[in-house]
Amino acid sequence: MSPESKKLFNIIILGVAFMFMFTAFQTCGNVAQTVIRSLNNTDFHGSGYTSMAIIYGVFSASNLITPSVVTIVGPQLSMFASGLFYSMYIAVFIQPFPWSFYTASVFIGIAAAESDRRTVFIALTVISLVGTVLFFLIRKPDSENVLGEDESSDDQDMEVNESAQNNLTKAVDAFKKSFKLCVTKEMLLLSITTAYTGLELTFFSGVYGTCIGAINKFGAEEKSLIGLSGIFIGIGEILGGSLFGLLSKNNRFGRNPVVLLGILVHFMAFYLIFLNMPGDAPIAPIEGTDSSAYIRSSKEVAILCSFLLGLGDSCFNTQLLSILGFLYSEDSAPAFAIFKFVQSICAAVAFFYSNYLLLHWQLLVMVIFGFSGTISFFTVEWEAAAFVARGSDYQSI
Numbered sequence: 001m002s003p004e005s006k007k008l009f010n011i012i013i014l015g016v017a018f019m020f021m022f023t024a025f026q027t028c029g030n031v032a033q034t035v036i037r038s039l040n041n042t043d044f045h046g047s048g049y050t051s052m053a054i055i056y057g058v059f060s061a062s063n064l065i066t067p068s069v070v071t072i073v074g075p076q077l078s079m080f081a082s083g084l085f086y087s088m089y090i091a092v093f094i095q096p097f098p099w100s101f102y103t104a105s106v107f108i109g110i111a112a113a114e115s116d117r118r119t120v121f122i123a124l125t126v127i128s129l130v131g132t133v134l135f136f137l138i139r140k141p142d143s144e145n146v147l148g149e150d151e152s153s154d155d156q157d158m159e160v161n162e163s164a165q166n167n168l169t170k171a172v173d174a175f176k177k178s179f180k181l182c183v184t185k186e187m188l189l190l191s192i193t194t195a196y197t198g199l200e201l202t203f204f205s206g207v208y209g210t211c212i213g214a215i216n217k218f219g220a221e222e223k224s225l226i227g228l229s230g231i232f233i234g235i236g237e238i239l240g241g242s243l244f245g246l247l248s249k250n251n252r253f254g255r256n257p258v259v260l261l262g263i264l265v266h267f268m269a270f271y272l273i274f275l276n277m278p279g280d281a282p283i284a285p286i287e288g289t290d291s292s293a294y295i296r297s298s299k300e301v302a303i304l305c306s307f308l309l310g311l312g313d314s315c316f317n318t319q320l321l322s323i324l325g326f327l328y329s330e331d332s333a334p335a336f337a338i339f340k341f342v343q344s345i346c347a348a349v350a351f352f353y354s355n356y357l358l359l360h361w362q363l364l365v366m367v368i369f370g371f372s373g374t375i376s377f378f379t380v381e382w383e384a385a386a387f388v389a390r391g392s393d394y395q396s397i
Contacts, residue, residue, distance in 0.1 A: 006139045013137050017079075020131025021086055026205065027230065028090050053351035057344075076138055083132025091125040177334040186327060187335070189380050190320070191342045193259075193373035197316050198346030199366050200266065204233055204309040207354050207362065208273070211281035216288040217297045225299060229306040236310025244318045255319040256381050262315025263374045269308035270363045276301045279358040316373075323381065 073081075181187050209226040212218070218225060244258045276298055278291035320339065328335040354362065 010138050013134055017083075017131040017134035020127050020134070021083055024090055024125070024128035024131070025086050027227075053348045057348035076135055076140075080132060080135045083128065083135060087125055087128040087132060090128050181328075181334050181338055186380050186383075187338060189376040190323070191338070192369070192376040193316065193320060194339055194342040195346040196366070196369040196373035197313070197320065198343040199350045199369055200309070200313060200316075201343065202347045202350035202354065203362065203366060204306070204313060206351060207282050208306065208309065211273075211277050211359065212302050214281045214284035214288045215277065215297055216290050218299055218302075221299065225302065228303060232303050232306040233310035236307040236312075237314045240311045240314025241318060244315055254381060254385055255323055256378050258315050258319050259374055259377050259381075262312045262319075263370050265308050265315065266312035266370055267367065269305045269312065270367060272301055272305050272308075274360060274363055276305070277359055279360050282354055282359050282362065283356065319377070323377075323384065326384065327380075 182191075209229050212229055213226045240262075275294045278289050278293050278297075280289050280291055321336075324335045324339060325332055350362075350365075353365075357365075
C-alpha cells in the first residue's frame with residue numbers, strides 16, 4: 001500500500017471509529033438525566049447532570065497533560081484506552097450503581113422500562129466497543145530512516161533514546177506554550193466565545209432533551225421526542241458544517257457573518273424555548289411537569305428549536321476552529337488545547353448548575369455569554385483582517 005493510500009485508509013478508519021464511539025456516547029449523554037431520573041425511585045440515586053459535569057471537568061484538566069501522554073504512549077494505544085473508558089461509562093447504564101456511575105464519569109474525562117433500558121444500553125456499549133476495536137486497524141506510516149547493514153544495535157538504541165527524549169521535550173514545550181498563550185489578548189478574547197460554546201454544548205447535548213422528556217403535555221410521545229430532538233440537532237450540525245466548513249475557503253466576507261448568523265439563530269431558538277417550555281422542565285421530578293409555558297407547548301416548535309441549536313453551534317465551532325488555525329498556523333496544538341480546556345470547563349460548570357437553575361435563568365446565562373462572545377470574536381477577526389490587508393502575517397506569538 002502506497003503512503004497516500006495508507007493515509008486515506010487511516011482517515012477512513014478514524015472517521016468510522018469515532019462515528020461509532022460518539023454515536024453511542026452522545027446518545028447516552030442526551031438521555032442520561034432522563035434515564036437516571038427514572039431510576040431515582042429505586043435503590044439508585046444519582047444525577048445525569050452531575051455525571052456529565054464530572055466528565056467535562058476531568059476532560060478540561062486532562063487537556064493540559066494529554067499531549068504528553070500521547071507522546072509517550074502513542075496515539076493508537078491512547079485512542080484505544082479512551083474508547084474502553086467511553087464503553088465502560090455506557091455499560092454502567094445497563095445496571096447502574098452510584099459509585100460505578102460517577103467513577104466511570106471520571107475515567108471518561110481522562111479520555112423507560114427496565115428491560116428496554118438494558119437492551120438500549122447493551123446495544124450502545126457494543127457500538128462503542130466496535131469503534132474502539134477499529135483503532136487497531138490503523139496502519140503505521142513507513143519509517144523514513146531505514147537502518148543500514150553497517151549500523152550497530154548500539155547506534156539503533158541511541159537513536160531510539162534520542163527520539164524519546166525529543167518527544168518528551170516537545171511535550172514539555174507544548175505544555176509551557178499553552179500557558180503563555182492563555183494570557184495573550186487574542187486568546188483571552190476568543191476564550192469568551194469558547195466559553196459560550198461550552199455553555200450551549202451543555203444545553204443542547206444534555207439539558208434540552210431532558211426538558212422535552214419532562215413535559216407531560218406532550219403526551220405519551222414525550223420520551224420518544226428526545227431521540228427525535230437529537231436527530232434534528234445532528235441535521236443542523238451537518239448542514240452548518242457543510243455550508244460554513246467545507247465552503248469557508250471561498251468565503252470572501254470573512255468569518256464574522258457566519259458567527260453573526262449563529263448567534264441570531266441561537267437567540268431565536270432561546271426565545272422560542274423560553275415561550276414553549278415551562279421554567280421547571282430542567283429540574284422536574286420523575287413524574288414530569290404539568291406547569292404551563294407562556295404559549296401552549298408545541299412538539300413541532302420544540303423540534304424546530306433542536307435544529308436551530310445544532311445549526312447555530314456549527315456556525316460558532318467552524319469559525320472558531322478556522323480562526324485558531326489561521327492565527328496559530330505555525331504551532332496550533334497549544335491553541336487548540338486551550339480551546340478544548342476552556343470549552344470543557346465551562347461545559348462542566350453548566351452541567352453542575354443545571355441541577356439547580358430554572359430554564360429561564362439558564363437561557364439568560366447563555367444570552368449574556370453569547371452576546372459577549374460574539375463581540376469578542378468580531379474584535380479578533382477585525383484585527384486579523386487588518387493585518388491581512390496590510391500584507392502581513394498575523395502572528396502575535
